Amino acid sequence: MERIYMDNAATTRVTEPVMAAMQPYFCEVFGNPMSIHGFGREARKAVENARRQVADALKADPSEIYFTGCGTESDNWAVRGTAYAQIRKGKHLITSAIEHHAIIHTCAQLEKEGFEVTYLPVDEFGVVDLVALEKAIRPDTTLISIMSANNEVGTIQPIEEIGRIAKAHNVLFHTDAVQAIGSVEFDVKKMNIDMLSMSGHKFHAPKGVGALYIRKGVRPQRLIHGGEQERGQRAGTENVASIIGLGKAIEIATANIPRHNAEVSAVRDRLIDRILREIPYTRLNGHRTQRLPGNCNISFEFIEGESMLLGLDLKGIAASTGSACASGSLDPSHVLLAMGLPHEIAHGSLRLSLCEENTLEQADKVVDALIEVVNRLRSLSPLYDDFIAAQKANKA
Secondary structure (H helix, E strand, C coil), X not given: CCCEXXXXXXXXXXXXXXXXXXXXXXXXCCCCCCCCCHHHHHHHHHHHHHHHHHHHHXXXXXXXXXXXXXXXHHHHHHHHHHHHHCCCCCCEEEEECCCCHHHHHHHHHHHHCCCEEEEECECCCCCECHHHHHHHCCCCEEEEECCCECCCCCEECCHHHHHHHHHHXXXXXXXXXXXXXXXXXXXXXCCCCCEEEEEHHHXXXXXXXXXXXXXXXXXXXXXXXXXXHHHHCCCCCCCHHHHHHHHHHHHHHCCCHHHHHHHHHHHHHHHHHHHHHHCCCEEECCCCCCECCCEEEEEECCCCHHHHHHHHHHCCEECECCCHHHCCCCCCCHHHHHCCCCHHHHCCEEEEECCCCCCHHHHHHHHHHHHHHHHHHHHCCHHHXXXXXXXXXXXX
C-alpha cells in the first residue's frame, strides 16, 4: 500500500540536502561553539553562517537573529518578553482570535498576571479586521502580535498593512511566521516587523530548533537564564547540528518562492476542486486565493473529522483535523469557531497540507479514498439519514 503524507503543516521531513549539511556536526565538528579553542571556533563559524542564511531570507541583519528551541519558545519570548520589558509604558496587548495556542495561551497567562489583551475578530475567511485593529490601539498598548498565515485554514494576513498601522501608533509588532516561511516573501524592514518567529521543522529542518528575529533596538526580556549564549539573550548550549539544518533549509525554502507556490498550489487546487465538486455538503475554510499554497481545509457535514482521519490512515494517508498541538483536544477548532462556523460543522473539518513533494497523482488518490471514507461514515450517520429524509419530504 502506498503511503501518502499530507500533514506537512504539522511537520515536514528532513530532506537529503539538509541532512547532508547537518551530518558533520554530530561526530566530526563537535565542539561547543562557546569554547575559544579550534574545535569550538569551527562550530561557531558554522552557527554564524546559519545565522546569516536566516537573516538573508528575511532581509535582516545577522545580529538580529536569535536561535531558539522551537516556534513556541520564539512566540513566548516575543510576547512575554515584550510585555515585561514594556510594563512601564502599559499592560495592554493586541492579538487575534485565531492565533496558534503558543500565542493564545501565553496571552491568557499574561491576563492572569494583570495584563489586558484584546482579541481581534476575523471575517468568514479568517482575515483580521484592520479597522478593529486600529480602534483597539490605546496609549498603553505595547505589542501587536498577528500571525502571518494561519496554521489551520491557511489564510494569509495583510502583514505589511498591520506593520504600517503598528508603526504609525508607535507600537511594537510581532508576527508568528511559523507556517509562512517558504511560502511568503518577507522583508522585515519594509513590512515594519519588529519581531518574527519561525520553527525549522515546518520547512524541512529538524524538530527542536527555531529562531526569533528581533529588530535592532527592540529588547524583550530574556526568558531563559544561565550562560551568555546568543549574545547574552538566550541561555543554553546551541543545538549546532540542528541550527545548521535550519540555515540550509531556509536557504532552500526561500530560493524561489514564486515557483514553489505555483507548483504546490496546483496540487492544492486539484484537491479543493475535486472535493467540492464530487463530495456534497462540503465547504472550503479560509480564503480561496489569499491562502498558503499547501493548505486545503474543508468541512464535511454530518461526520466528525477524527473519524475521517482514522479512515484515511487505514488507507495509508496522513492528514489532520487542525493544529497538531491541539490534537488531544475534543473541542472544535477555535479558529473555525472564530470564523463563524457552528460547532457541528467545525467538528467535521479536515486539513490536508502539502509540500513540493506531493503530486497531482497523489491528490487524485487522496480524493478517491476520501470519497469512500465519507460515503461510509455518512451511511452510518443518523444525522445524515434524517437530513436526506427531510430533503425527500420537502420535494414530495
